[in-house]
Amino acid sequence: MADTTVEKTNATGAAGAAWRGHGAARRSTHTLRLRVSAALVAVTALAVLLVPPLVQLDQQAVDLSAKLLPPGWSHPFGTDDVGRDLLLRCVYGLRVSLLVGVVAALTATVIGTAVGATAGALGGWVDRAVMRLVDTVSSVPHLLLGIFIVAMFRPGVWPVVVSVALTHWLSTARIVRAEVLSLRSRPYIDAAVSGGASRWRVAVRHLLPGVLPQAGLAAVLMIPHAMWHESALSFLGLGLPTHTASLGTLIQGARGSLLAGQWWPTLFPGLFLIIPTLAIAGLAGVWRERINPRRRSELML
Amino acid sequence: MTVPPWGAMARLVARRALLAVPVLLVVTFGVFAIAAASPFDPVKAYAGTAALGADQETLDRLRENLGVDRPFAERWWEWLTSAAGGDFGQSSVMRQPVAEVIGERLVWSALLCAVAFAVAVLLGTVLGVLAARRPGSPLDRAVTSLAYALEAAPVFWIALLAIWLFALKLDVLPAGGLTDTGSEHVTAGQLLSHLVLPAGVLAVSQLPWFTLYVRQGVGDALAEDPVRGARARGLSERTVLLGHALRSGLLPVLTLIGSRVPELITGALLVESVFSWPGIAAATVEAATAVDFPLLAALTTLATAAVLAGNLLADLLYGLTDPRVKLSEM
Numbered sequence: 001m002a003d004t005t006v007e008k009t010n011a012t013g014a015a016g017a018a019w020r021g022h023g024a025a026r027r028s029t030h031t032l033r034l035r036v037s038a039a040l041v042a043v044t045a046l047a048v049l050l051v052p053p054l055v056q057l058d059q060q061a062v063d064l065s066a067k068l069l070p071p072g073w074s075h076p077f078g079t080d081d082v083g084r085d086l087l088l089r090c091v092y093g094l095r096v097s098l099l100v101g102v103v104a105a106l107t108a109t110v111i112g113t114a115v116g117a118t119a120g121a122l123g124g125w126v127d128r129a130v131m132r133l134v135d136t137v138s139s140v141p142h143l144l145l146g147i148f149i150v151a152m153f154r155p156g157v158w159p160v161v162v163s164v165a166l167t168h169w170l171s172t173a174r175i176v177r178a179e180v181l182s183l184r185s186r187p188y189i190d191a192a193v194s195g196g197a198s199r200w201r202v203a204v205r206h207l208l209p210g211v212l213p214q215a216g217l218a219a220v221l222m223i224p225h226a227m228w229h230e231s232a233l234s235f236l237g238l239g240l241p242t243h244t245a246s247l248g249t250l251i252q253g254a255r256g257s258l259l260a261g262q263w264w265p266t267l268f269p270g271l272f273l274i275i276p277t278l279a280i281a282g283l284a285g286v287w288r289e290r291i292n293p294r295r296r297s298e299l300m301l
Numbered sequence: 302m303t304v305p306p307w308g309a310m311a312r313l314v315a316r317r318a319l320l321a322v323p324v325l326l327v328v329t330f331g332v333f334a335i336a337a338a339s340p341f342d343p344v345k346a347y348a349g350t351a352a353l354g355a356d357q358e359t360l361d362r363l364r365e366n367l368g369v370d371r372p373f374a375e376r377w378w379e380w381l382t383s384a385a386g387g388d389f390g391q392s393s394v395m396r397q398p399v400a401e402v403i404g405e406r407l408v409w410s411a412l413l414c415a416v417a418f419a420v421a422v423l424l425g426t427v428l429g430v431l432a433a434r435r436p437g438s439p440l441d442r443a444v445t446s447l448a449y450a451l452e453a454a455p456v457f458w459i460a461l462l463a464i465w466l467f468a469l470k471l472d473v474l475p476a477g478g479l480t481d482t483g484s485e486h487v488t489a490g491q492l493l494s495h496l497v498l499p500a501g502v503l504a505v506s507q508l509p510w511f512t513l514y515v516r517q518g519v520g521d522a523l524a525e526d527p528v529r530g531a532r533a534r535g536l537s538e539r540t541v542l543l544g545h546a547l548r549s550g551l552l553p554v555l556t557l558i559g560s561r562v563p564e565l566i567t568g569a570l571l572v573e574s575v576f577s578w579p580g581i582a583a584a585t586v587e588a589a590t591a592v593d594f595p596l597l598a599a600l601t602t603l604a605t606a607a608v609l610a611g612n613l614l615a616d617l618l619y620g621l622t623d624p625r626v627k628l629s630e631m
Contacts (some may be wrong), residue, residue: 014476033598072612074399098383106461133327135324136323136324136327136328137331139324139563139608139609139612140328140568140601140604140605141563141566141604141605141608142563142567142610143566143567143570143571144566144567144570144585144600144601145583145601147570147589148332148335148589148597148601149335149588150589151588151589151592151597152335152336152338152592153339154340154510218557224453228455230478231455232455232457232567232571235455235457235571236570236571236574236586236589236590237586237590238586238589238590247454251455251457251458251461254461255461258461258464258469259305259464259469259476261465261469262605263462265464266461266465266487267462269458270454270455270458270462273453273454273458274450274453274454277453278450278453279451280448281453
């Protein structure tokens with residue numbers, strides 16, 4: 001309730017806040033959340049884009065004299081078991097994970113939007129058959145299907161992207177189909193149909209722009225999911241090869257030193273996975289309120 | 302409480318079992334199609350390093366014996382008919398029949414998942430109710446932010462940190478396995494101490510979701526008329542919260558319990574491989590790294606069946622607890 005009044009209180013300014021003190025308190029945490037999330041996403045993006053060109057990291061270079069140093073001034077996150085700086089490795093790993101996540105999420109969204117829009121726009125038995133197929137695929141656990149695909153096509157970047165994309169388009173397809181079905185009964189679609197627009201034109205010109213915000217939201221929310229899946233696969237040793245270390249590979253590689261008592265090679269890659277996830281979820285929550293102010297922002301992940 | 306409608310429940314189960322048949326057919330067909338499209342050669346996997354020295358004739362004979370030169374639809378059908386009789390083929394990595402591998406490991410996985418799920422549901426309900434009682438209170442904020450942070454954290458990472466804390470720093474719990482090293486038999490005491498950490502981590506990974514949904518459901522229910530009426534009648538806060546708000550607030554959570562089975566399987570996969578728990582999920586990872594197709598196919602089918610069973614369970618629970626829903630209409 002308080003969240004929905006945010007736009008209104010913004011418009012009416014201080015007067016609005018005066019008669020609704022609770023709303024003002026919520027608004028301040030709301031904008032704080034937005035700013036913190038935006039700042040974190042910006043920092044992540046900058047780090048991922050700027051650090052690699054500026055600081056070269058040789059993934060093969062080892063410096064055994066500096067191995068397993070605890071976090072300190074020269075190495076803020078410490079070093080790993082062959083003396084590589086963990087901060088740098090984490091940024092590189094985040095870059096790989098984020099890249100895989102973004103590509104996989106985009107692919108999944110395109111597949112999901114195409115399937116959902118086709119099912120919703122055509123209706124009838126096509127719709128029923130497609131949605132049955134979606135139900136069937138979604139009854140296989142995602143990670144298991146992902147493991148199966150990667151196992152059959154040997155580990156590497158592309159099998160991981162394909163396996164994440166192939167397991168994640170289902171929710172987008174459902175959302176887009178529901179949205180298309182609700183748009184189809186609107187008067188402007190009737191107007192376009194009676195104006196002689198072809199089925200294709202109605203779908204591309206009138207239905208697709210209407211579902212794009214929802215599909216975009218689904219895509220953004222899918223990036224952390226895709227990153228999570230990629231790191232889980234890498235952690236199980238089925239993901240990326242070690243010379244393109246992702247965050248999951250880093251955690252997997254740190255298992256040996258963890259059992260010897262060194263916690264930092266495990267802790268920091270995990271934090272690098274959590275923080276962008278929360279930041280993206282925070283931003284997506286704000287976006288969702290904007291495109292659908294009536295719905296309360298509930299579960300963000 | 303009235304007598305449960307056994308007849309309607311049985312009919313629902315029978316209907317779902319019928320619907321599950323085409324789903325399982327499509328899933329197994331898909332699995333065989335993916336395997337047929339993969340560049341991977343089952344003959345080389347079967348022969349191992351011996352394939353390097355073998356001549357073409359031997360390889361061809363092997364190929365014929367294994368039956369991999371035939372179209373995959375034919376192999377799928379053959380696998381399906383023998384699977385219907387309980388024969389899932391031979392696992393190459395475990396050197397055992399697949400059915401035996403699964404039979405040995407199923408009980409450990411089921412134990413782990415059941416304990417973790419029960420803990421997650423109970424703890425999630427308690428935390429959710431506590432958080433929903435006073436929305437915006439420090440407790441509510443702490444619980445909600447913790448839930449979001451845990452939801453974002455990868456479960457294998459939590460598992461590793463838990464090992465570091467409890468097994469290495471505090472030295473109170475064993476780091477993995479089913480029994481202490483060197484002991485031959487599984488005793489109840491050892492099993493319990495080895496179960497705490499994996500089950501706890503799996504429960505923590507499922508916890509945020511339950512907590513947030515219970516908080517949402519109870520919070521919504523607290524604003525509704527029945528609760529206002531109960532308060533107006535002067536019932537104690539405890540009765541209002543547990544007897545009225547929690548009862549109606551738990552309903553939506555109940556339907557979603559069954560739909561959590563895929564996430565539970567995913568979590569179990571990662572937790573079992575971190576703690577070297579001898580369950581099915583750990584076998585999946587081993588089978589995948591060794592490309593053991595018969596075992597993988599059987600496990601995928603099994604997981605799909607488990608998900609379908611979870612959906613059925615959710616519907617049954619919902620039909621039993623919500624008198625407005627008729628089982629015959631699901």
